[in-house]
Amino acid sequence: MRNNKGFTLIEILAGIFIFSVILIFLVPNIVREYEILKKSEDKLIMKEILYEEILINKDVGRFTRNNYEITIGENSASIKNLDTGEIILYE
Numbered sequence: 001m002r003n004n005k006g007f008t009l010i011e012i013l014a015g016i017f018i019f020s021v022i023l024i025f026l027v028p029n030i031v032r033e034y035e036i037l038k039k040s041e042d043k044l045i046m047k048e049i050l051y052e053e054i055l056i057n058k059d060v061g062r063f064t065r066n067n068y069e070i071t072i073g074e075n076s077a078s079i080k081n082l083d084t085g086e087i088i089l090y091e
Helices: 009-056
Strands: 061-065 068-072 077-081 087-090
Touching (some): 009 061, 009 087
16 A cells, blocks of 8 residues: 655745735735825835925925925925826915
8 A cells, every 4th residue: 555645846836826816916015005005105215205394384485305395385385206297285
């Protein structure tokens, strides 16, 4: 009587197939989530810089800092990312 220990070739191939199907769906979702998180992080950084400039500069004017153009008005402020063109308003 043979003592069969281990996996057959079919079992190993089935495992690899199942693993590859899982990866096919998992990897694009992880990449998409990373892009969403990166955009959210960029917006938070822009808001932080805008709030710092509002607190530091009490004057109305236009400033440039780290590839951001900050405009402070009487009752509003805005920040524009010079690389992407994205604008965030503060009222």
